[in-house]
Amino acid sequence: MAEELRDILEAAARGVFPPADGGVTVVAQPGPRDAGVVAFTAHSVVFTDEDEGWVRATLGALGCDALAATMNARFLVALMERTGRTTDTIDVLLTGTPLAGRPSLALTEVADPGHPRVAAALRRRDDVRVWTADGGLLVLGRGVAGRLEAAVEVSEGARHRGLGRRLVTAARQLAGGETVWAQVSAGNARSLRAFQAAGYRPVGSEALLVRP
Known part of the structure; x- marks a missing residue:
């Protein structure tokens, strides 16, 4: 079964985080309301119903720092334009x-x-x-x-x-x-x-x- 955002968050709450390998995990939105990005230490999780191939191709094309690529303003703008969504701020x-x-x-x-x-x-x-x-x-x-x-x-x-x-x-x-x-x-x-x-x-x- 594909990993779900809820599983990742529940593990993080226990102190178990994705590997700090500079990677990006793409998972489905937990529901129609919420999409976005969670960045842990040297690993990010993008939760969206958009095509995973588009996410990875966009990150590659932008050439951002691999450890922070998903929180780069250029990627977030591209994701907002793709999904028709907005964001207020990047939160801790x-x-x-x-x-x-x-x-x-x-x-x-x-x-x-x-x-x-x-x-x-x-x-x-x-x-x-x-x-x-x-x-x-x-x-x-x-x-x-x-x-x-x-x-x-x-x-x-x-x-x-x-x-x-x-x-x-x-x-x-x-x-x-x-x-x-x-x-x-x-x-x-x-x-x-x-x-x-x-x-x-x-x-x-x-x-x-x-x-x-």
Whole structure:
């Protein structure tokens, strides 16, 4: 059976990565919504329903650095033009193991599907749950290949108090025994520090291509 993106991600969450051989693995999209690239150390995974031959021929024609070819802007532009998709940014991909216990801060779950943050999350995730806290917000939902993804927001007036770290820690406690994934823009140093302080570890980078 051909390897699936979900298998690759689940292995990465356990610390088992593709060989650091400079290679590229091409797998089918896990569903019609999500396509893109995940780059691990010296090995990339392109998940797309486009022809694998086109992917490899395009990478070869661009002549990019083999270790980073799939994250090269020229390849990503070519893939977006080919698929009619767009991307926002290249993110750092992090994982957090589940934690026992209850969150240390008071959280109120938002049940209203019309809530602006719920509606925004549903464009990229399924089974979305949203909690509010004093000065912050936590989102959990199923994203790429069904993985459980966390996102947080901290209001300007509540920053520099450790709230972001407590929110992403709470995500690990609310995960029901699953690994929690997070995508953080590489330039968002504040958010990266919060996730790492809460025990998340970077496993690679990701460019997610979305339909217009």
